[in-house]
Each structure stands twice: as C-alpha cells, then as structure tokens.
Amino acid sequence: MDVLWAGWRAAYMSEVEAGQVSDACLFCELPAGSDEETFVLDRAGSAYTVLNLYPYTSGHLMVTPYRHVEKASGFTDEEQHDLWHLLARGQAALDAVLEPHGYNLGVNQGKAGGAGVLDHFHLHVVPRWSGDANFMTATANTRILPEALGDTWRRLRAALV
Numbered sequence: 001m002d003v004l005w006a007g008w009r010a011a012y013m014s015e016v017e018a019g020q021v022s023d024a025c026l027f028c029e030l031p032a033g034s035d036e037e038t039f040v041l042d043r044a045g046s047a048y049t050v051l052n053l054y055p056y057t058s059g060h061l062m063v064t065p066y067r068h069v070e071k072a073s074g075f076t077d078e079e080q081h082d083l084w085h086l087l088a089r090g091q092a093a094l095d096a097v098l099e100p101h102g103y104n105l106g107v108n109q110g111k112a113g114g115a116g117v118l119d120h121f122h123l124h125v126v127p128r129w130s131g132d133a134n135f136m137t138a139t140a141n142t143r144i145l146p147e148a149l150g151d152t153w154r155r156l157r158a159a160l161v
Contacts, residue, residue, distance in 0.1 A: 025068060025117065026120075027117060027122060028120065039051035039150075041157055041160065042090065042160055044082035045082055046067065046078045046079045047065045047082035047086055048086070049089070049090045051153055051156075053149070055126075056104075057132060058098060058127065058146060058147060059094050059097070059100070059127040060127070061090045061124075063086045063090065063123045064083075064121060065083065065121060068119070068120050069120070069121055072107075072121065087105075089160060090125055093159040094125070094156065096159045097156055098156075100127035100128055100129055101128060101130045102129075103125060103128060105123065105124065106123070107122070109121075
C-alpha cells in the first residue's frame with residue numbers, strides 16, 4: 001500500500017502548497033487562541049501543554065513555555081517547575097484515558113537535532129503500547145491514529161478537571 005488517507009492534514013498541506021504557512025513561532029501563537037481550536041490541553045503560569053497536530057500516536061503531547069526560549073539552560077525556576085508539573089499532569093491524564101504501556105519523552109534542539117520548530121523549546125510526550133505501529137512513520141512516512149484529535153483533546157481535557 002502506497003498511501004493511507006490522513007484527511008485531517010489536508011488544510012495544512014493546502015496552506016503549504018499555497019505558500020501561506022506563517023513564519024511566526026507556532027508555540028508563541030498557540031496560547032492566544034481558544035484551547036479547543038488550538039488543542040491546548042493544560043496551562044500553568046509560565047508553560048502549557050498542547051496536542052501535537054501531527055502526532056506519532058494518539059495522545060502525543062508537547063509541553064512548552066510561553067516564553068520564546070531555545071534551551072533548558074535559559075529557563076527560569078518557574079518555567080522549570082511548570083514544565084515538569086504539566087508533564088506529570090499530562091501523563092496522569094494519558095494514563096487515565098488511553099492507558100499506554102509506556103512513553104517516549106524527547107526534545108529535538110536545532111536543525112541538526114531534528115527540531116521542527118528550531119528555537120522554542122518543547123518536550124514531546126509520546127504514549128506507546130506494546131505492539132503499536134509506530135514504525136509506520138519511519139518505514140512509510142505514515143501515521144495511524146484511531147481517533148480524531150478533537151476527540152482525544154476532549155477526553156484528555158475531561159481527565160484533567
């Protein structure tokens with residue numbers, strides 16, 4: 001099979017083809033929108049959690065400071081606290097709703113490090129299940145998700161309350 005349908009990506013791909021993708025920092029812009037529209041899941045004083053729009057697995061979260069800072073060495077004490085606090089809350093919600101068997105936690109910094117957003121720190125939280133199909137991303141440039149992002153957002157958001 002050469003192509004698997006991922007219709008939820010059509011709007012983004014249309015913007016890319018039309019040259020309409022913004023040069024502004026995604027992580028600086030997201031918190032200004034409504035949580036449900038931007039998939040912001042949780043907020044603290046200096047950081048927030050958001051669902052990844054192009055997830056490796058269902059529930060793929062990112063935790064990031066509001067402030068545009070590239071590396072952990074630039075964090076304030078409050079940012080360090082809030083990032084770890086939100087990580088713990090996010091994993092608790094994922095455990096309650098999706099019951100993953102494990103996690104990949106990762107930070108890609110700089111172009112050579114594979115960062116998609118080069119200079120705004122963000123921590124990936126990727127739920128994993130024994131026997132999951134995560135290899136599809138590497139072998140077929142394809143992701144398999146069993147539910148829409150909005151549904152995942154609503155379920156996880158309810159678990160945080």
